[in-house]
Amino acid sequence: MNQAASAKQRFASDLHLALSQRPRSVAPKYFYDEIGSQLFEQICELPEYYPTRTELALLRAHGAEMAACMGPHAQLVEYGAGALRKVRHLIAHLDEPHAFVPVDISGAHLLSACAELQQAYPALAIKPVVADFTQPHDLPPRPARGRRVGFFPGSSIGNFSPAETQAFFQMTAQELRGGGLLIGIDLIKDPAVLHAAYNDAAGVTAAFNLNLLARARRELGAEFDPAGFEHSAFYNAPQQRIEMHLLSLREQRFRLDGVDYEFAAGETLHTENSHKYSIAGFQAQAARAGFRAGPVWTDARGWFSLLWLEA
Ligand code: AVJ
Numbered sequence: 001m002n003q004a005a006s007a008k009q010r011f012a013s014d015l016h017l018a019l020s021q022r023p024r025s026v027a028p029k030y031f032y033d034e035i036g037s038q039l040f041e042q043i044c045e046l047p048e049y050y051p052t053r054t055e056l057a058l059l060r061a062h063g064a065e066m067a068a069c070m071g072p073h074a075q076l077v078e079y080g081a082g083a084l085r086k087v088r089h090l091i092a093h094l095d096e097p098h099a100f101v102p103v104d105i106s107g108a109h110l111l112s113a114c115a116e117l118q119q120a121y122p123a124l125a126i127k128p129v130v131a132d133f134t135q136p137h138d139l140p141p142r143p144a145r146g147r148r149v150g151f152f153p154g155s156s157i158g159n160f161s162p163a164e165t166q167a168f169f170q171m172t173a174q175e176l177r178g179g180g181l182l183i184g185i186d187l188i189k190d191p192a193v194l195h196a197a198y199n200d201a202a203g204v205t206a207a208f209n210l211n212l213l214a215r216a217r218r219e220l221g222a223e224f225d226p227a228g229f230e231h232s233a234f235y236n237a238p239q240q241r242i243e244m245h246l247l248s249l250r251e252q253r254f255r256l257d258g259v260d261y262e263f264a265a266g267e268t269l270h271t272e273n274s275h276k277y278s279i280a281g282f283q284a285q286a287a288r289a290g291f292r293a294g295p296v297w298t299d300a301r302g303w304f305s306l307l308w309l310e311a
Contacts (some may be wrong), residue, residue, distance in 0.1 A: 003280070010247070011030055011219065012257065014030070015148075016256060016257070017215060019182065019256065023270060024270065025271070028159050028161065028244075029212065030211055030272075031209075032106075033215050033219070036212075036215065039204060039207060042204045043200070043205055049200065049205075055303040056089075057084075058299060059306070065248070065295065067088055070149040071147055071149075072095040074098060074145055075096075075099050075101060075142065075146060076090065076094065076099070076181070077150045077175070078100070078101070078103065079133045079151070079152045080104055081110055087151055088120065090182070096146075097124060097125075099127050099143070100117075100125070101127045101129075105131065107130040110128050111275070115195070118137070124182070134167070134168065149174055149176060150175070150181040150183075150311075151181075152181065152182070153170075154184055155182075155185050157183065158186055158241070158273070158276070159275075160234060160275065165275075166285070166288065169285065169286055170289045172301070173311050178189065180310045180311045181286075183305050183307055184305070185277045185282055185304070185307065186275075186276050186303070186304055186307050187277060187302060187304060189302070189303055190274070191237065194235050194242055195234065195235060205231065206231035209244050209246060209271055209272075210229065212276055213246060217238055220257070223255040223256075224255065225252060227249075228249055228263075229246045229247060230252060232245040232247040235241070239275075240275060241274055243273055245270050245271060246268060248265060248266065248268065249263065249265065250265045251264055280297055282307065292310040293310075294307070
């Protein structure tokens with residue numbers, strides 16, 4: 001089976017699984033087809049969505065200090081690389097980097113982003129790894145002189161469950177032993193600010209969430225009434241996370257591969273968790289995997305942080 005066909009089949013079987021369990025929930029990675037990825041790019045530009053621009057401002061202002069933590073001849077591994085826009089603010093300040101190793105599951109996008117980066121840094125050794133970084137994967141050999149260091153921006157870690165977060169820390173603590181990890185996290189804040197960021201006035205986040213259903217229709221031929229579902233995003237204070245759901249507005253049927261799934265009015269398909277953290281709480285979680293807390297960079301409003309953790 002080719003790659004596209006097996007990816008489609010995994011989406012179909014995961015969606016069947018999602019619809020069969022109660023409460024119903026599906027992994028947020030299924031947001032990101034071509035259209036979903038474009039919608040996410042638009043989210044990053046929204047006035048209400050502060051994380052991307054806040055993190056970029058921190059990287060612009062303090063990239064040199066962050067690169068100094070990484071040390072000379074570093075091998076820099078980026079987890080879930082995307083467009084490689086943020087990492088430039090580190091690469092620009094690294095002292096004779098050994099190599100840049102972006103790890104991403106989307107091979108075509110990764111390679112084109114690498115080609116673009118190479119134009120800007122012709123002398124940089126770029127060694128892309130096409131892999132799901134949450135699963136066991138191979139990296140190029142450790143550098144002879146410098147340290148292996150990691151970069152995980154965007155508060156992407158916020159999508160992980162507590163168990164997945166711990167697994168990520170365990171894996172990276174081993175992989176980066178003797179080096180460190182620079183990681184972005186979205187901080188706990190006024191729920192009104194969070195609510196606005198995930199319920200933007202232009203409706204882009206709603207379109208992003210609903211695209212999961214649209215995608216099921218385009219790719220898998222799912223049959224349902226798109227007008228029967230609505231975007232729902234709210235702050236779950238005890239769990240310190242934004243939850244996104246697709247809310248069924250009435251009793252209705254969702255048909256996938258000839259299987260009928262009944263939705264009650266008010267029932268939801270849970271599509272995403274986006275955890276928010278305190279700096280101390282996050283450092284304590286990382287410490288359980290052996291990371292030692294280092295410098296922290298936070299914007300003046302206290303909305304977003306980049307943390308250096310020694311592995
Ligand atoms: C890419 C997971 C960091 O949680 O804020 C944005 C995804 N979802 N708006 C986030 C997202 C809705 C984003 N992360």
